Amino acid sequence: MSLPEKAFPVSWDQFHRDARALAWRLAGTNGRWRAIVCITRGGLVPAAVIARELGIRLIETVCVASYHDYTEQGELKVLKEIAPPLLERDGEDVLIVDDLTDTGKTAAIVRAMMPKAHFATVYAKPRGRPLVDTFITEVSQDTWIYFPWDMGFSYQRPIADEQVG
Template structure:
């Protein structure tokens, strides 16, 4: 009996991640645009957003918690905005850079950008609305990777790939109490 070969993976080690973050920050600043605030799409965008904010010298940060992927190529029917919600009153008139690790299907990034640009989330989350006076003056997006099937084209992309990406912060399984007591 033969087993199927694992799908090809794009591996991003920690040292290359540091270089990638700085290169992505240079793409953002290279056009003369500079954000007032960096928003991470949690969880995958938290580490890239922090690195990019440092590289750009931006101290103001926030996060939007979104759940969509539940495993390799396994998703919920729609991206779901999770609490705690971002205080949108701080966004009024600001230039905002939204950072995520990857625009795979692009549906998570599309939802976040729609919320920041129009004040409303998708039909499944109509109770989530930002008052129009809380909308940023401009919202742009940056990702480490964009896949060909993404429904949205991020404003800034470091690399393009059709492979599953092994990020250094998510390659190992979660630490659990049972795993730590076995060691």
């Protein structure tokens, strides 16, 4: 039996603050990155914020798709590879950015492509956290993060109402 899903809605303002906090943390690592590789699609937004804050101009994508039904992650497939010049020296001096590491499956695929890159995510769950070098907020494995680009404005039921049943 799985644990009940916990909702963690993130507003645009909160996500921007968290992405900037990640940039501050990365700036403190003395890293001089020649490029950002963002994992699409979730990594696009934090990568833009971090690139601006750290003055990084070269932004690349790696596209990994998971075929799932929103309750369980299925097979992963790399839809777009990383440009060969960034793979040189195993990704040394490259910053990998994603919004979240959940199970760590996507992170493991990208980490294997660039083992010397610095991996940063805004949010991390316990199973994926060991694959990440820098993150801002850890949430429990049974928490579902609702990112602002996945939501519209709607009524939110009180927590107490969700526990009645």
